[in-house]
Amino acid sequence: MRMNRELFEALESGDVANIQRLHRQNSHVLLEVTFQGDTSLHIAAREGHLPIVEWILRVKPSLAGARNKDRNTPLHEAAKCGNRELVRILLLRKTNSAYYCNMFGETALIIACRYGHVETVRLLLETRSYNDLGEMRRSFRVAAHGRYPDVAKAILQNPIKPQLFRRLRLVLREWDTYEDVAKNVLHKFTELRRRTTIFHNLYDAVHGGHPEIVEAVLNSPAWKDHLMTKEDIPGTWTCAIHEAAILGRWDIINEFMSRWPHCVEIRSSDHKSVLHFAVEYNQFEIVRNLLLIKSPRKVIDWVSRDHDCFYNTSLHLAAKNGVDPQV
Template sequence: MASSIIDSKDTILHLDAREGKDTVSYGSDKIIAYLAEEFPSLITRRNSQNDTVLHLAARRGKHSDIIKSLAQSNPSLMRKTNTKGNTPLHDAVINGNRELAKFLVSIDPEVAYYNNKNDRSPLYLAVEKGNKKGILDDLLKSGALIPIYREDGDALPKGKSPVHAAIEQRSRDILLKIEKAKPELLRITEKELGNSLHYASSIGFLEGVQFLLQKFRDGAYETNLEGNYPIHLACKSHSADVVKEYLDKFPYAEEFINKKGRNILHVAAKYGNCNVISYILKQDPKLVEPLLNEMDEDGNKPLHLAAGYGKSLAAFVLVRDQRVEHFTFPSLITTQNSQEDTVLHLAAREGKDSQAIKSLVDSNTSVVRMKNEMGNTPLHDAAIKGNRELAIFLVSKDPEVAYYNNKYGRSPLYLAVEKGNENGILDDLLISGASIPIYREGVDALPNGKSPVHAAIKRRDKDILEKIEKAKPEILRLTDEELGNSLHYASSIGFLEGVEFLLENFHVGAYERDSEGNYPIHLACKNDSVDVVKRYLDIFPYPKEFLNKKGQNILHVAAKYGNCSVISYILKLDPKLVQPLVNATDKVGNTPLHLAAFHGRPMASLLLVRDKRVEHFIDRPDNSKDVVDGMKNSTAENSTDSTSSERKVQAYIDYVRKNL
């Protein structure tokens, strides 16, 4: 027995309760009295799950006089929790142990409201169990009052509300029981679900709403965490009967405005709840008109939201109402909210292309070019969201918009490339009839902004390059202010397939300089892209022609950045092509070896020093010196190994840095 106690932390009383045996059968109440008197710590000791003997008895369905004696001898057992946060009363309710539950709550009524780690009290569990074996009735009769202030944890009104559990079961009978015994429970609010009226309205529980409006009427004027009144949730959940119940009690619906400034028609329209919309529109015109044309905090009207969220039937229900058409419809399509979105922007982002949206556009096509605060047109948003059907419709109405730039210099065409032709939107935009360049006063459009070809190169996607060349070859010639032309960018990232394709279809791009004065081949040398450099030299075999604005040839650039692979490749070329490169000076008199040394590129310097064609001197307008004498002193100061190439190179680097 001792070994068992040590291993599982169960005492003799735990084992007795776990096995379902009654200690009386082994000897009578005298055993309990003896244990309680001689070993009082056994009564409160816990096992590895933090269960007391009372927890195990509750789960085993035991309610003998002996168990009661244990509880009465130490009332603190009532509030002990195990690893799940359950008290013995929790376990009695869960296991339908009515007699013990009734006894435990008589000893400590407040425990009925203690929450476990799942925020459920015994009272909540009893409701959840549907008053199994009448346990709920017993708990409701306890004398405790709410709120309960628990020293070692939380209790109602915190945690999950028993009333919400009754609503979830749609049990009006349990609501009646709770209201009769503990009416204050009706007012408990759950953080996520709101008060009891919020929850009943959100699931369309009409009987529950009717009951609660009788017993908890002021709950209709409370807002939940999202700032909605209960009637808003009824509008959101298609519950026309529940909305009717509210409007019978509260006929002035304009009073109910949520924290976004939306009335009940806004909410019904946003969620496309046509039954609710139709019911509201049939009410007294004096009550309806303030709802129809009201704007929320973003400037959206109910019709704005219905169309914007693609609720076509809801939009048509509103459009057909003469009051809507007379007051709001003519200007609706161009009305912008606080983010400068039109209804068309909202529809594009929601992935909708309803006939209602198309009808709105047909009434005023200027909306296709309207931009929001991000500079996006509706076509931008359609491309971002992969809304192909609406994108096709919009570009058919105004092909040029495919080339309009947002505030980040990105056109819908660029975004479609960036998304990898998602849903085939790129194909649709490329077949639009617009040509580049776009010249419109006050319009930022291609060729300005970011080039779609550069987006394809960034993705290393030759297939998209081929699509662009086939449909819009002029786009290949676009230049990005920072990245240069398409050949510059492809060369700078070593995208060989892209360079080959562009050299076939944009040959002249190889002779263009970027903003820093470099030709594309210079960027290939800078990137150490030997295969790309080779491809250029296969087509342009006279590399001395390519001098950047600093007067540097391709060997200068490779040396400056220490790109040994490119340097080795160049030095192995036809001597007639290499000789003009190796000792050429840039505009300030630097040879490739000067740059390698000055920028601390020892391996590149070593490659050049070892090539007999490279001259080892400094020859600049303000400083013409033979480096040999300078190197003698530098190498002598270092070590006896003055003949090693590496040390000579390092000495050369030190000397050049000192004298340049």
């Protein structure tokens, strides 16, 4: 049943009285969902409205495990919001929701790491009755990408199989900030190649904007393996050239192409090309330069017929995202 607009606005604004009035008029109103499959509890958790969340859990406790179209639970939304008390309440109602993964393979812990909510991360680590080492490593890597050293330290302080985290701790001893690590990567390139759980060398060099590290990796014999490095979410990935397009780094893309001209044809897990990413992130210079290197016939195919897994061409993405008219 589709959620009526009055309930949606009340949930977003935190109007408890109006929500309770609508519930008195229709006892099933809290079971209505939005077009994205969000329940009333998803919305209240996303907005950080603790009193509403507590009331909904008393009235409709089954919603604690509800999933939307992205398979996010209310706990996923609360972890993104970063409200520690809200996460605690949801965990008390449904503890095993801490282990639920969304369609991108992310638990609430990984999402909390992505947004740098250190107190929420600590709570989730304390709550879990067992620990998945693979998830801990993914969480650590997400914290590293987001440049959240406090979150990374919280993960490593979690008392799980310390011997398996020895390599991570060795890096953390030298890590005051992400920039300090990046500055030393060039000198420790051989050593860091063995630490792929933290740094996927080429991808992270592009992401951090370190052209000297990119050059060092490209001069190594197996640089194509680094170009194809996967992202941390199981089943979904992009590679270094996609990250360069997102950041508008034509100099890095050009460097890749000088060694491997067809690298612009590499697809992400959702079948997006470099052009798709450049259009989606409004990188006009990248779009222009990519189109200039193609023949007119290839340009037509690339722009109007070449689609991702959702059947969006570059033109669809340009229209959908309202990008700069130049693009």
